[in-house]
Amino acid sequence: MTIFPSAWRALPRPALLGLFLFFCAGFADGAMVPFFPLWASSEANIPIGAIGLLFACYAGGELVAAPLIGGIADRVGRRPVLVLSALGVGCGFTALFFVHGVVATAIVLLLTGMCESVLHPTILTVIADVTVPSTHPRWFSLAHVSSGAGQILGPACGALLALISLSSVFLAGGVMLLLGGIVMLVALAETIGSGRGDEGADEAGEEGLSALLPAFRDGRLAKLLVWVVLFEISGNWIEAVIPLYAHDAGTLAPSGVGALFAYAAALTVGLQMLVSRFAETRSALWLTIGAGISTIAAFALLAASPAMISLVAAVSLCAVAQMLVGPLVPTAVNALAPSARRASYMAASSVAVDLKDSLGPSIGTALYALAPRLPWVAGIPLVAIASLGLGAAIGRARNPSRPSEDDATPQLGSAVENYR
Template structure:
């Protein structure tokens, strides 16, 4: 059986998964345009992945509560590899949609199952730190992946997808041979218990935390979708400089999740650290409005990113400690709410940006304050300690 020593192995797994995923980010829009996709079709293509994640992450979480974490992880990684290869050989928009829908359906098994695995192998005191370390590995994968994809896209648009498929296939073999199961058979749910948990996971005071996660993810997605236009208008920044800015933001967030989350939780608890993250994120949204150069953009986005990087590990840890259903069901529902935020954020952010360019960041600031209120409402419903 797995133990806490499995955490570094799990971090490597998620790093490899996210490197593969990140490789395709800078290339997919151009590849889709090459086969004739319109801007609206490109938006639908990119949204299809998150929609499938929203729909099916809770299902995979519940399945992992029934059959164990490792087989579900293998399904998710195999599906990701298959979808990358399918996209690489796509010569029609229909094939691309099939690939992205397949990727969203199967790879939605990865994040909730990994977070449930962390909950299985960590003590309540160390859970937030463990969630943060996984978040850091995810962040580092997103930093290196797009850079690799950009380099290999010079050969052809399909090459990064082939590389991503190979990386995912290697990760599958690694998980198959090295990762141990974390959920003992005696702790697994029956089919009836797992199906019942879908209604229980959102119940009670934890519903405030799921809504908090939805709001903060929505705000982040709206910023990511519009900041390129904002920075170009305010500071004349091009795509190369924007790539550097988001890389700096990613490094800052990964540093916080990997090195500071555990220390902050030890000092302030998950609830206190979550509130610090929300306050710093709100400040970051306000600072973004003052962007006027490359360095101010990098600094202000890094402030936002550091605050935002505190939120998910703390929310995940609190939910995993207080949920009355299986860890997979709880983390699956959390992933589903985050996916909904990623679906809604870009189109709504773009729409309000078109009305007034500062709107997505003012909205994000207000939404983050609302998230802080939701947390205080959660605390008011919990007897004794909030976490």
């Protein structure tokens, strides 16, 4: 079954709006992330070793909020959650343009992260609500492409704005997410009842708060997410450390950093669907090992030299790694989730990403403060172990030795088999 019918209007409208919001979020992240370390070290006069702590404030807000409100879209609806979270993150990014000082910046990042905690998982939930399981891998690949398209324009726009002021990139990202929130308010219809019956709805109402912590109730999900965190932590060092590494080596100016990450996003947009078709015939373990080898090669190049050719090759290899693994993880999580708790499971998955966004920059910049090449050297064994563990965890989930407590939960094997 294909998700590319002859007319775009035949596609589910909520899913298309979800792709648009992914674009807005990708633009905001692309505009902010590459320039945040440079802004913090130059304009905010923050020590390099402490920059990761500000990143951690943003991710920390997500970590605090996710267990409390992560599954709220299963009870109050997808539409209000998406509207409020998009507007909240947009206001937070915009506020960064006006705030001054480490404490004020940390508070804004913490509140912004709390709003962001439900943004991405709820978008994925909306897409899963209105599409059939056999097409989820391709839709999640399209979500990756949409985010990548935003991450082309975000760094490109940020590179131009950085010529004026590094803080102006926050304003651009905030305005884009505010636009996304307004579009969701006007155009998005509620999808909470799509694809599940009244029995599932009753179950969601009875479960209450316990449904917010599926990772503690489903061992397969918990094991999967542990390996996701380990794999993504080191991969995050590319975004967090390269701006400092390239700037201190005199290889790239701030505008050049933006152009580099715009190139990486363009690579994702151009190749994601091609890589996804290639991946359909490969096992999950093959994909994670391939992603690990690609990331290790990138780290080896960066450890060898901060020259331009090494930077370009490294971000290219890491982009390929994300193309291989990116659509696989949400597909696996969604396949494990009962329909009545779909948003809760996606929120639990987002906690893994939040941990990556918190621990990744903190550890990466701290290692960089000790020695410029230390993040790349330390990352090689970490990626090797994590890629093997992630592939094995998905394989075990596909062939469980015993059924989970949710007998109605769709088996991961059938959904990932469609991906294969």
